Every structure is written in structure tokens, then in C-alpha cells.
Amino acid sequence: MSSQFPEARPRRLRRSPELRGLFQETEFTLNDLVLPIFVEEEIDDFVPITSMPGVLRIPESKLAGEIERYARAGIKSVMTFGVSHHLDASGSDTWNERGLVSRMSAICKDAVPEMIVMSDTCFCEYTDHGHCGVMQGAEVDNDRTLVNLGKQAVAAARAGADVIAPSAAMDGQVQAIRRALDEAGFSHIPIMAYSTKFASALYGPFREAGGSALKGDRKSYQMNPMNRREAVRESLLDEQEGADALMVKPAGAYLDIIRDIREASRLPVAAYQVSGEYAMIKFGAQAGAIDEGRIVRETLGSIKRAGADLIFTYFAMDLALAGI
Numbered sequence: 072m073s074s075q076f077p078e079a080r081p082r083r084l085r086r087s088p089e090l091r092g093l094f095q096e097t098e099f100t101l102n103d104l105v106l107p108i109f110v111e112e113e114i115d116d117f118v119p120i121t122s123m124p125g126v127l128r129i130p131e132s133k134l135a136g137e138i139e140r141y142a143r144a145g146i147k148s149v150m151t152f153g154v155s156h157h158l159d160a161s162g163s164d165t166w167n168e169r170g171l172v173s174r175m176s177a178i179c180k181d182a183v184p185e186m187i188v189m190s191d192t193c194f195c196e197y198t199d200h201g202h203c204g205v206m207q208g209a210e211v212d213n214d215r216t217l218v219n220l221g222k223q224a225v226a227a228a229r230a231g232a233d234v235i236a237p238s239a240a241m242d243g244q245v246q247a248i249r250r251a252l253d254e255a256g257f258s259h260i261p262i263m264a265y266s267t268k269f270a271s272a273l274y275g276p277f278r279e280a281g282g283s284a285l286k287g288d289r290k291s292y293q294m295n296p297m298n299r300r301e302a303v304r305e306s307l308l309d310e311q312e313g314a315d316a317l318m319v320k321p322a323g324a325y326l327d328i329i330r331d332i333r334e335a336s337r338l339p340v341a342a343y344q345v346s347g348e349y350a351m352i353k354f355g356a357q358a359g360a361i362d363e364g365r366i367v368r369e370t371l372g373s374i375k376r377a378g379a380d381l382i383f384t385y386f387a388m389d390l391a392l393a394g395i
């Protein structure tokens with residue numbers, strides 16, 4: 072039998088669903104997904120977020136029930152964002168032991184002790200100007216913000232948070248938080264650094280979700296989306312400062328960066344499929360242009376294929392309910 076042109080026939084491994092499954096290289100499970108949630112104080116009912124169809128602000132009074140529902144569906148981890156009614160110039164509610172950041176972690180851990188609670192560690196939802204730290208004139212004061220980040224991280228850890236996730240994009244924030252946690256007796260609490268965070272237009276819907284007061288932008292502290300070398304540098308700096316895991320945010324438009332960081336570090340790499348990525352898929356599907364279920368799996372699979380070990384996604388609960 073002589074071989075026939077073409078000799079290479081990759082289609083041989085694609086002939087049935089079983090063969091395709093056997094040779095599939097990338098997979099994700101509920102172990103890889105973190106569900107970001109928005110919790111508002113002093114309200115009684117869920118509030119739909121119009122720019123993120125299907126996502127609701129959770130009233131604090133209903134948070135425990137929601138966490139139980141997520142756990143029943145198979146969700147292993149949540150990231151808490153607060154919608155605060157106590158804004159001031161520095162975001163001091165975040166380090167108040169009876170403030171919203173602390174209460175969210177305490178409520179989640181009380182409801183489902185094995186749920187991994189990541190506490191987003193920033194100020195923009197607690198400052199009256201909407202920036203991610205203390206202002207000095209028109210600038211965010213890096214080093215004064217570091218002190219406050221340390222205080223917030225300790226308060227969250229004290230309230231039961233399992234992971235501290237600083238997203239303020241301040242220089243030195245991982246080291247400042249690591250020191251503060253260690254001094255307070257929390258050397259066992261890991262830091263999931265938002266280590267490469269771009270100043271992205273894809274955060275638009277999140278600003279509605281969090282009720283952001285921001286006028287202007289965050290370009291003086293978040294990264295220029297056009298910079299690839301600097302993206303790797305930022306994550307390696309966080310590694311040196313003691314980060315336990317790195318993160319790229321947003322995810323889908325930054326797959327090259329996820330791959331670069333995967334190759335530059337041995338730490339776990341996370342990626343955050345952000346509000347704008349969610350909104351584009353939801354509205355595209357609502358318009359009948361794309362198949363939501365398939366696109367969600369394709370985008371998340373691609374983020375894993377690029378090198379992410381875990382993914383923050385607002386689709387986590389939909390996938391859990393669908394049995395992944």
C-alpha cells in the first residue's frame with residue numbers, strides 16, 4: 072500500500088466527538104474559576120446592572136444566602152467588591168473593622184467556611200473622588216496609599232478573607248501588604264496580585280456596577296495597553312515583592328501577555344475576564360449574533376490555553392449551573 076498525498080492528515084483525530092475529546096489539549100473546570108460579586112450595603116433588594124445583563128448587586132442582607140447558593144452549584148471561590156454608602160477622601164471604611172470590606176468576608180466565611188473568599192483590596196469604591204487611593208492635588212499619592220492598603224489587607228484577613236487581592240496599581244503595594252500582614256500575624260494569607268493591570272476601556276460596565284464616582288481616568292497608575300515589555304516587568308516586580316500569584320487584567324485582548332508572564336515566572340498566573348468582555352458577549356448574544364454558551368467556553372478555554380491557571384469571570388455561576 073503506497074501512501075497517498077497528503078501524508079499528514081490531522082483530520083484523522085477529529086472524526087468523532089470521542090476522538091476530539093481524547094486529543095483535546097486544554098480544559099477548564101470549576102476548580103479554575105473565581106466568581107466576582109458586588110455587594111451593596113443598606114439596600115433590601117437585588118439591583119440589576121444594566122450594562123452587565125444577568126449580574127445583580129447583592130444586598131448585604133442576602134449575601135449569606137447567595138454564597139450558599141453558589142456553593143451548592145459548585146462554585147469554589149468568590150472575589151468580593153463592595154458598593155459603599157460610606158465614601159470619604161481616603162476610603163477609610165475599608166480598614167474599619169466594622170466596615171463593608173470586613174463584613175463581606177465575615178458573612179461569606181460564616182455562610183460557607185470552605186468557600187475561598189478573595190478580598191479585592193482597593194479604595195475606588197470607597198472614595199468620594201473614585202480614585203484608587205489618597206489624592207495629593209491631581210495625583211494619587213502612592214506611598215500614603217500603601218499605608219492604607221496595609222491596613223485594609225489586615226482588616227480583611229482579620230475578618231476571615233482567605234486571599235488578599237490588591238488592585239490599586241500602586242508601586243510597592245505587594246511588599247507593603249506582605250509586611251503589614253506578616254506583622255499582624257497573617258503570614259499564612261496569600262497575596263493574589265493584580266500584577267499586570269491595564270488602563271482598559273473594558274472596565275466601563277464595572278464602573279456602573281460599583282457605582283464609581285470617578286471623573287477622568289486611571290492612566291497615571293494603571294498600565295498603557297500598548298506595552299508588552301512593561302507588562303512582564305510589572306508582574307516580575309510583584310513576584311520579587313512576594314506575590315503568591317500573578318494576574319493579567321483584562322484577559323481576552325491580552326492573551327500574548329498571559330503567555331509572556333506564564334513563561335517568565337513559575338508562579339500561578341490568573342487572568343480576569345472583565346466586565347466589558349462579559350458585556351460584549353452578553354449583548355452580542357442578545358442580538359442573536361453569537362452563541363453565548365459556545366463563546367463563553369471558547370474565550371475561557373483560550374485564556375487557559377494562553378497560560379492562565381485560573382480565571383476570574385462573571386460567567387462562573389452560569390457555567391456551574393450548566394454543569395460546566
Ligand code: PBG
Pocket residue numbers: 191193194195203238239273274275276277278289344345346347
Ligand atoms: C478597581 C477595579 C476595577 C476592576 C476591578 N477592580 C476597575 C478599574 O480599575 O477601574 C475591573 C473589573 C471589571 O471591569 O470587571 N480597582
Ligand code: ZN
Pocket residue numbers: 193194195196202203238239
Ligand atoms: Zn481601584
